[in-house]
Amino acid sequence: xxxxxxxxxxxxxxxxxxxxxxxxxxxxxxxxxxxxxxxxxxxxxxxxxxxxxxxxxxxxxxxxxxxxxxxxxxxxxxxxxxxxxxxxxxxxxxxxxxxxxxxxxxxxxxxxxxxxxxxxxxxxxxxxxxxxxxxxxxxxxxxxxxxxxxxxxxxxxxxxxxxxxxxxxxxxxxxxxxxxxxxxxxxxxxxxxxxxxxxxxxxxxxxxxxxxxxxxxxxxxxxxxxxxxxxxxxxxxxxxxxxxxxxxxxxxxxxxx
Amino acid sequence: xxxxxxxxxxxxxxxxxxxxxxxxxxxxxxxxxxxxxxxxxxxxxxxxxxxxxxxxxxxxxxxxxxxxxxxxxxxxxxxxxxxxxxxxxxxxxxxxxxxxxxxxxxxxxxxxxxxxxxxxxxxxxxxxxxxxxxxxxxxxxxxxxxxxxxxxxxxxxxxxxxxxxxxxxxxxxxxxxxxxxxxxxxxxxxxxxxxxxxxxxxxxxxxxxxxxxxxxxxxxxxxxxxxxxxxxxxxxxxxxxxxxxxxxx
Numbered sequence: 149x150x151x152x153x154x155x156x157x158x159x160x161x162x163x164x165x166x167x168x169x170x171x172x173x174x175x176x177x178x179x180x181x182x183x184x185x186x187x188x189x190x191x192x193x194x195x196x197x198x199x200x201x202x203x204x205x206x207x208x209x210x211x212x213x214x215x216x217x218x219x220x221x222x223x224x225x226x227x228x229x230x231x232x233x234x235x236x237x238x239x240x241x242x243x244x245x246x247x248x249x250x251x252x253x254x255x256x257x258x259x260x261x262x263x264x265x266x267x268x269x270x271x272x273x274x275x276x277x278x279x280x281x282x283x284x285x286x287x288x289x290x291x292x293x294x295x296x297x298x299x300x301x302x303x304x305x306x307x308x309x310x311x312x313x314x315x316x317x318x319x320x321x322x323x324x325x326x327x328x329x330x331x332x333x334x335x336x337x338x339x340x341x342x343x344x345x346x347x348x349x350x351x352x353x354x355x356x357x358x359x360x361x362x363x364x365x366x367x368x369x370x371x372x373x374x375x376x377x378x379x380x381x382x383x384x385x386x387x388x389x390x391x392x393x394x395x396x397x398x399x400x401x402x403x404x405x
Numbered sequence: 406x407x408x409x410x411x412x413x414x415x416x417x418x419x420x421x422x423x424x425x426x427x428x429x430x431x432x433x434x435x436x437x438x439x440x441x442x443x444x445x446x447x448x449x450x451x452x453x454x455x456x457x458x459x460x461x462x463x464x465x466x467x468x469x470x471x472x473x474x475x476x477x478x479x480x481x482x483x484x485x486x487x488x489x490x491x492x493x494x495x496x497x498x499x500x501x502x503x504x505x506x507x508x509x510x511x512x513x514x515x516x517x518x519x520x521x522x523x524x525x526x527x528x529x530x531x532x533x534x535x536x537x538x539x540x541x542x543x544x545x546x547x548x549x550x551x552x553x554x555x556x557x558x559x560x561x562x563x564x565x566x567x568x569x570x571x572x573x574x575x576x577x578x579x580x581x582x583x584x585x586x587x588x589x590x591x592x593x594x595x596x597x598x599x600x601x602x603x604x605x606x607x608x609x610x611x612x613x614x615x616x617x618x619x620x621x622x623x624x625x626x627x628x629x630x631x632x633x634x635x636x637x638x639x640x641x642x643x644x645x646x647x648x649x650x651x652x653x654x
Binding site: 299301302304305307308309310320323324326397398399400401402404 | 457459473474475477480481483484485486494495497498525526527528545
């Protein structure tokens with residue numbers, strides 16, 4: 149049975165849960181169970197947020213992180229989707245390359261950090277490289293699986309209506325795989341956001357990951373929590389943006405069923 | 406100009422070592438409705454795919470005259486296109502956009518889907534989806550419709566309605582139809598000729614001509630008589646067992 153909850157009431161519910169968590173957090177902080185240096189109060193975190201916003205550092209870090217995710221993710225999608233298409237269509241190529249794709253997909257992107265620093269030094273490039281290595285293989289794999297899963301009936305219908313090879317690609321393959329590719333891109337963007345933080349912690353001079361690491365080094369747990377919150381909020385916002393892709397009328401069929 | 410639209414001679418087909426069809430001779434003439442009936446798994450769909458040219462027979466020849474369209478049991482519509490866009494695929498041969506639009510509107514109206522033209526297939530009932538497929542096949546210039554269990558995913562009432570719809574549409578836009586079905590009543594109500602296939606490897610086992618004019622009521626004598634005759638050929642009337650088929654196989 150489908151539970152009926154309006155968008156408004158679910159928002160109130162979320163707000164309520166957050167209020168309860170903040171209340172418990174305040175209480176634990178106020179009771180002084182842990183020293184303030186290791187357990188900042190909500191008020192300290194809000195002040196920390198204010199400090200970071202006023203200094204402009206939050207915005208700079210945010211832009212730096214989003215830029216890296218944007219570049220790494222875009223390259224992975226632009227190269228990964230066509231490669232996945234190719235693997236999906238060409239059985240021989242798929243047999244040759246799929247084990248490799250699977251191998252690299254199983255490799256934690258963090259294992260690439262030493263090479264990322266050795267090859268690209270410090271800054272944008274190593275983070276972009278790590279994001280690419282994280283997102284590229286899942287995108288290729290999901291696209292390949294989506295192509296291989298297209299019902300053969302669609303190709304028969306296309307051929308009966310005189311579709312050329314090019315039309316089969318643009319009018320059958322691409323719309324048929326679009327929903328699965330969109331889902332894969334959403335998952336990949338989430339992974340990219342996870343990895344950029346790790347990359348900046350180790351190989352960055354700015355960005356939200358670096359901000360967290362810097363706060364930890366300065367024993368500023370209030371700023372650290374403020375950084376964590378920013379990361380979480382941006383992650384949710386990114387997903388909200390990408391989820392809009394699944395509302396496109398011509399891909400809704402896969403989500404409505 | 407020949408009136409034979411499809412001629413299959415000595416057609417056999419095997420998937421690997423499994424022979425599905427054996428030595429099929431079949432001629433489809435212009436304007437007739439031919440039903441192909443047989444037990445499930447006997448290769449009816451394979452025969453249809455051979456007739457349409459989607460697969461090539463292991464041996465034998467199939468000669469086709471004119472173009473053909475397949476109407477599938479389900480999933481023959483592109484789910485990413487609306488009703489109107491799906492039907493428009495059948496009008497790709499029409500160059501003039503105004504003419505194409507007029508024919509499209511007419512076809513949509515003919516199958517009673519004007520109010521649903523902008524709907525996607527997954528928002529339609531099974532019957533509406535099959536009417537969309539029928540419209541797409543009929544607007545094309547294809548002489549022959551190959552129908553693969555087109556109504557078997559529908560409930561009985563909708564199936565009766567769709568048989569009626571098919572006859573009505575064919576009356577307006579005459580076509581040659583090869584109808585693959587496991588539904589003996591459907592075959593008796595619609596077909597000029599019923600071809601019974603034996604068990605795998607399937608051969609053409611019996612043929613039955615039904616002369617009554619269409620539309621036929623499902624209860625009218627010629628139809629019930631044909632159903633009885635088909636059942637008795639299949640030896641299905643009393644027990645549901647098919648010794649005749651078992652012997653044949």
